[in-house]
Amino acid sequence: MIRQKNELGSISVTRAVITTLTGEAATNCFGVKGMTVRNASDGFVQMLKPEFMGKGVHVAINPDNTISIALHIAVDQGVNIPVVGASIMEEVRYKVTSKTGIQIKHIDIFVDKMIIG
Secondary structure, eight states: OEEEEETTEEEEEOHHHHHHHHHHHHHTSTTEEEEEEEOTTTOOEEEOOGGGGGGGEEEEEOTTSOEEEEEEEEEETTOOHHHHHHHHHHHHHHHHHHHHOOOEEEEEEEEEEEEOO
């Protein structure tokens, strides 16, 4: 949980809020099919249903009250992955920062799967 103080009091934002905002921002970007998670037992990548997309997002709180985000995604075949990645980073940074006021230090994107068709 991140706490921000101002002249009126303090605001606490949970990881769940940041995870939800991040997942929504990422999946709304062109070329992104959805969030993924790697199965621990067999190593296969699994697409997540929209209600479980938070499992594809990992949020770390840094000592300076910024956050670092790691996203695991699936993309459409044929998309320009660096361009899609840049779009996701921009959208996530904008949405999380504008809605929560929390600064993002790093965003790492892992393309785990490419969907054909």
